[in-house]
Amino acid sequence: MDMKKIIDKIKNDLKLSADELRLLLETEDEVVLEQIFAEAYRIKLKYIGNKVYFRGIIEFSNICAKDCLYCGIRKGNKNIDRFKMTEDDIVKDAVWTYENDYGSLVIQGGEIESPEHASFIERVVKRIKTETDGKLGITLSLGEQTPEVYQRWFTAGAHRYLLRIESSNEELYKKLHPADHNFARRLDCLRELKKTGYQTGTGVMMGLPGQTSEDMVNDILFFEREDMDMLGMGPYIVHNETPLAKEVKDFDKEKQFMLGLKMIAACRIYLKDVNIAAATALQALNPQGRELGVQAGANIVMPNITDTKYRANYQLYDGKPCLDENSSMCKGCLQRRIEKVNETIGFGEWGDSPHFLKKKK
Ligand code: 5AD
Numbered sequence: 001m002d003m004k005k006i007i008d009k010i011k012n013d014l015k016l017s018a019d020e021l022r023l024l025l026e027t028e029d030e031v032v033l034e035q036i037f038a039e040a041y042r043i044k045l046k047y048i049g050n051k052v053y054f055r056g057i058i059e060f061s062n063i064c065a066k067d068c069l070y071c072g073i074r075k076g077n078k079n080i081d082r083f084k085m086t087e088d089d090i091v092k093d094a095v096w097t098y099e100n101d102y103g104s105l106v107i108q109g110g111e112i113e114s115p116e117h118a119s120f121i122e123r124v125v126k127r128i129k130t131e132t133d134g135k136l137g138i139t140l141s142l143g144e145q146t147p148e149v150y151q152r153w154f155t156a157g158a159h160r161y162l163l164r165i166e167s168s169n170e171e172l173y174k175k176l177h178p179a180d181h182n183f184a185r186r187l188d189c190l191r192e193l194k195k196t197g198y199q200t201g202t203g204v205m206m207g208l209p210g211q212t213s214e215d216m217v218n219d220i221l222f223f224e225r226e227d228m229d230m231l232g233m234g235p236y237i238v239h240n241e242t243p244l245a246k247e248v249k250d251f252d253k254e255k256q257f258m259l260g261l262k263m264i265a266a267c268r269i270y271l272k273d274v275n276i277a278a279a280t281a282l283q284a285l286n287p288q289g290r291e292l293g294v295q296a297g298a299n300i301v302m303p304n305i306t307d308t309k310y311r312a313n314y315q316l317y318d319g320k321p322c323l324d325e326n327s328s329m330c331k332g333c334l335q336r337r338i339e340k341v342n343e344t345i346g347f348g349e350w351g352d353s354p355h356f357l358k359k360k361k
């Protein structure tokens with residue numbers, strides 16, 4: 001099948017087959033890619049408008065009980081200083097986010113399951129809600145938890161949750177994680193989050209060792225089947241202090257970057273009305289990474305608002321940008337980048353996923 005037929009189908013709003021999605025992800029023809037990105041962007045404009053929403057992301061702790069083979073803050077990495085911000089510091093950053101009109105905040109940290117951790121987050125969420133008059137939207141990205149904990153944090157005021165499945169292929173998932181990491185539990189957690197009432201997001205990494213384009217097509221079908229509201233996906237990037245790094249011989253930055261853009265475009269074309277983040281990992285591979293992500297169909301960017309002193313210790317992959325910058329610098333920088341591609345920033349708005357809002361009606 002030729003690509004022209006596929007592009008015509010997209011132009012006519014016809015649903016692509018799995019095989020067509022695969023060809024889209026595999027193409028390296030620059031002219032075709034330009035058309036695909038332009039179509040994905042057209043669909044973004046149609047379903048979202050020419051708006052990008054900011055989520056200030058605070059990476060509040062790198063203490064993690066997990067040992068994912070690709071991740072720089074895995075428990076087994078003894079070469080980083082572990083930190084956890086205080087409750088007051090997190091709330092201070094959240095208030096900064098609110099005062100700078102970002103609309104929403106993402107609280108992310110290593111995966112910890114304990115009664116103390118559950119209460120800590122619950123208190124933080126409640127305080128942020130109170131100190132911002134309930135106006136700052138709160139997304140949590142804190143991994144697998146029990147249904148009770150998800151419920152407590154929801155009641156405290158968090159309304160969105162991100163939990164990447166990392167790969168929807170259970171076999172591949174097993175190769176990327178130690179034996180005690182459980183795919184079935186992660187999936188249960190994702191379903192539980194939806195049941196609790198969260199606007200729920202997931203995502204995968206692209207270009208993982210051993211991952212095929214079929215796997216990524218199946219990831220997209222997984223997002224559809226699980227009725228996800230939001231997607232955060234990024235290309236896999238080697239982190240040298242991890243076991244997986246040893247399996248990667250020639251890391252091809254450009255190829256990984258293009259795969260990141262193609263996956264965003266494919267998801268926008270196929271799923272249409274979900275929120276899609278232009279992940280920071282894109283910018284680690286290309287200085288214009290995030291704005292190119294928006295031009296390939298993404299509508300969310302997450303400016304880092306973590307205190308600069310902690311940033312160097314929260315590196316999930318090598319080459320993470322913005323380590324020496326502070327929140328104000330990242331704000332100005334991203335604002336310029338987004339406005340340069342003729343998009344407006346939805347300051348002061350939550351920017352909920354249209355897919356989620358449609359279901360609520
Ligand atoms: N490259 C790209 N993304 C990574 N993540 C973790 N390690 C890496 C890496 N080496 C992603 C995972 C996780 C999210 C917080 O960061 O998908 O869910």
Ligand code: FES
Pocket residue numbers: 303304321322325329330331333334
């Ligand atoms: Fe941080 Fe550009 S986004 S410096």
